[in-house]
Amino acid sequence: MSKKYIASKIIKLVLVIIICLVLIFINPKGIFNPLRGFFLRVSAPFQRVFYGFNEKIGETVFFLGSIAQLKTENARLIKENDSLSSQVANLKQEKNENEALRKQLDLLPRNQFNLIGADIIAQDPQGMLNWVLIDKGNDSGIESGMVVIVSDGILVGKVTEVYSHSAKIDFLTNANSSINVLDLETGAKGIARGEYGLGLILDMVTQTDTLNNGDSIVTSGLGGDVPKGLLLGKIKEIKLSADKLFQGAIITPIVKYSNLSTLFVIKSNK
Amino acid sequence: MFEKIINFFIIFFAVLLQMSVFPNIFFLGISPNLAMDLVIFWVVYEGFEGAFFKIILTGFILDLVSFHPIGINIIIFSIIAFLTSIFSKRLFAFGIWRTIILMLFVMIGTGINEIGTFFLFKAIEYFKGIKEAENIFFILNRNVFFSEVCLNILFFFLIVFLIVKIEKFFNLYKNKKNSNYA
Numbered sequence: 001m002s003k004k005y006i007a008s009k010i011i012k013l014v015l016v017i018i019i020c021l022v023l024i025f026i027n028p029k030g031i032f033n034p035l036r037g038f039f040l041r042v043s044a045p046f047q048r049v050f051y052g053f054n055e056k057i058g059e060t061v062f063f064l065g066s067i068a069q070l071k072t073e074n075a076r077l078i079k080e081n082d083s084l085s086s087q088v089a090n091l092k093q094e095k096n097e098n099e100a101l102r103k104q105l106d107l108l109p110r111n112q113f114n115l116i117g118a119d120i121i122a123q124d125p126q127g128m129l130n131w132v133l134i135d136k137g138n139d140s141g142i143e144s145g146m147v148v149i150v151s152d153g154i155l156v157g158k159v160t161e162v163y164s165h166s167a168k169i170d171f172l173t174n175a176n177s178s179i180n181v182l183d184l185e186t187g188a189k190g191i192a193r194g195e196y197g198l199g200l201i202l203d204m205v206t207q208t209d210t211l212n213n214g215d216s217i218v219t220s221g222l223g224g225d226v227p228k229g230l231l232l233g234k235i236k237e238i239k240l241s242a243d244k245l246f247q248g249a250i251i252t253p254i255v256k257y258s259n260l261s262t263l264f265v266i267k268s269n270k
Numbered sequence: 271m272f273e274k275i276i277n278f279f280i281i282f283f284a285v286l287l288q289m290s291v292f293p294n295i296f297f298l299g300i301s302p303n304l305a306m307d308l309v310i311f312w313v314v315y316e317g318f319e320g321a322f323f324k325i326i327l328t329g330f331i332l333d334l335v336s337f338h339p340i341g342i343n344i345i346i347f348s349i350i351a352f353l354t355s356i357f358s359k360r361l362f363a364f365g366i367w368r369t370i371i372l373m374l375f376v377m378i379g380t381g382i383n384e385i386g387t388f389f390l391f392k393a394i395e396y397f398k399g400i401k402e403a404e405n406i407f408f409i410l411n412r413n414v415f416f417s418e419v420c421l422n423i424l425f426f427f428l429i430v431f432l433i434v435k436i437e438k439f440f441n442l443y444k445n446k447k448n449s450n451y452a
Contacts, residue, residue, distance in 0.1 A: 009319070009355065010352075016345065017348065017349075019341075020344050020348075023339070039331070043286055050286055057291075057294075122290045122293075124293065125336060
């Protein structure tokens with residue numbers, strides 16, 4: 001291979017790198033959004049079909065994989081059923097306490113939102129479920145910054161980019177995500193942050209506040225962009241911050257993000 | 271023109287598979303990078319110059335659909351393509367090792383892709399304050415690189431098989447002179 005030939009390749013490569021670096025660092029991100037929007041619009045029907053097909057494959061793979069475990073799983077479930085029966089009675093009492101606490105803390109009832117239902121059609125291929133793409137966008141009234149929940153008011157993320165027929169949702173577990181929260185049982189306030197797309201960390205809780213394992217963490221409504229009282233998860237483990245000035249905790253999300261197929265975007269309060 | 275349309279559809283569907291199908295089938299963020307496999311295949315098959323436009327297009331479409339800042343995958347694929355073309359010319363002289371060399375290219379390509387993406391996102395985080403690198407830091411930190419390489423190699427040969435079939439069906443590439451791939 002001649003040196004001249006290699007030199008021409010190097011020149012091409014360097015040119016591409018320089019142009020791309022200029023695009024990445026100088027060009028505002030939004031300049032390609034119309035093109036991205038057009039491409040997403042064209043690809044959305046295919047993505048919807050692929051994602052639906054994919055879910056069926058996933059279910060089948062899971063079913064086949066679980067056949068071998070059915071016997072032990074059945075024994076475990078019978079045992080768990082006995083234990084759960086006794087817990088139901090306790091939970092009924094806790095439910096009443098929970099309602100009383102929600103009233104005391106002035107949290108919004110979870111069923112008072114105008115919601116837009118949307119299906120997931122794509123997700124982050126590189127990370128650990130940092131974001132998903134839904135099949136509703138501008139045309140359905142979705143706007144950037146809107147809050148995304150599942151089922152009974154469980155917060156999962158926020159709309160970060162909107163296109164005509166699709167929108168990108170950043171999950172709470174995304175490293176860029178941070179949200180004002182409080183401990184529903186004790187009222188301790190803090191900030192929930194995403195960690196590596198895997199879980200949630202509760203941070204900036206003062207030493208004077210109380211945190212307990214198993215406490216429910218809900219949005220505090222501070223900042224005004226997220227409604228009060230949306231459930232994020234439960235405290236799994238309490239720990240001190242590195243400088244020991246604040247308390248923190250690992251939050252276990254209530255829903256498994258990888259199992260989601262439909263999301264609800266909160267358009268407004270009813 | 272017809273060849274370009276076919277190639278566009280190959281890239282389009284490979285990227286859609288990568289974005290909409292694989293993340294749910296494969297776990298822990300370990301899923302095959304079809305776009306990178308395509309780039310390596312085209313470079314080996316047509317050379318850097320011949321595949322140049324397709325490399326840029328593949329990176330561009332992947333950037334568009336994966337919501338990365340435009341340019342990230344173009345840079346990474348260009349570097350992978352450049353290195354592949356430099357070494358494929360030399361290493362393919364040893365004919366019998368062709369399959370192993372191809373596997374090596376995919377392995378090195380996977381490494382460049384992961385590390386390149388991480389450092390580019392770190393740079394973006396430094397200059398623009400957008401945290402994306404942390405989101406993939408987990409993948410680099412965990413010892414999942416081997417699984418990803420295996421998947422990429424598996425899908426690389428699947429792609430070779432499929433594209434050669436498509437090529438035969440549409441009678442494309444018949445006059446490619448830069449081809450290293452027999």
